[in-house]
Amino acid sequence: xxxxxxxxxxIVAASAxxxxxxxxxxxxxxxxxxxxxxxxxxxxxxxxxxxxMFAVSVAVTYFVHKKVxxxxxxxxxxxxxxxxxxxxxxxxxxxxxxxxNPFAPGS
Numbered sequence: 001x002x003x004x005x006x007x008x009x010x011i012v013a014a015s016a017x018x019x020x021x022x023x024x025x026x027x028x029x030x031x032x033x034x035x036x037x038x039x040x041x042x043x044x045x046x047x048x049x050x051x052x053m054f055a056v057s058v059a060v061t062y063f064v065h066k067k068v069x070x071x072x073x074x075x076x077x078x079x080x081x082x083x084x085x086x087x088x089x090x091x092x093x094x095x096x097x098x099x100x101n102p103f104a105p106g107s
Contacts (some may be wrong), residue, residue: 025057
């Protein structure tokens with residue numbers, strides 16, 4: 001496979017794993033909350049607690065994903081297998097970066 005296909009499959013797999021991990025964290029937190037203190041509070045507090053659990057599960061998933069990707073980048077030369085997601089501006093001979101304007105005439 002080429003780098004673009006590898007990048008596509010990496011992004012799809014990472015997204016799927018993130019969603020599964022986030023759902024697991026949310027359901028685990030929901031179960032612990034329900035079994036520990038959920039019955040003692042009114043419904044309004046329970047709705048707020050579910051919203052907070054969801055936000056926390058998204059944040060934890062983000063930080064875990066960021067650490068895992070950084071670990072993979074340190075251990076594996078990703079440049080050999082994956083194409084860059086964003087193209088950086090090319091440098092001029094003088095060392096300045098020249099940004100290409102996609103809307104300029106003749107582009």
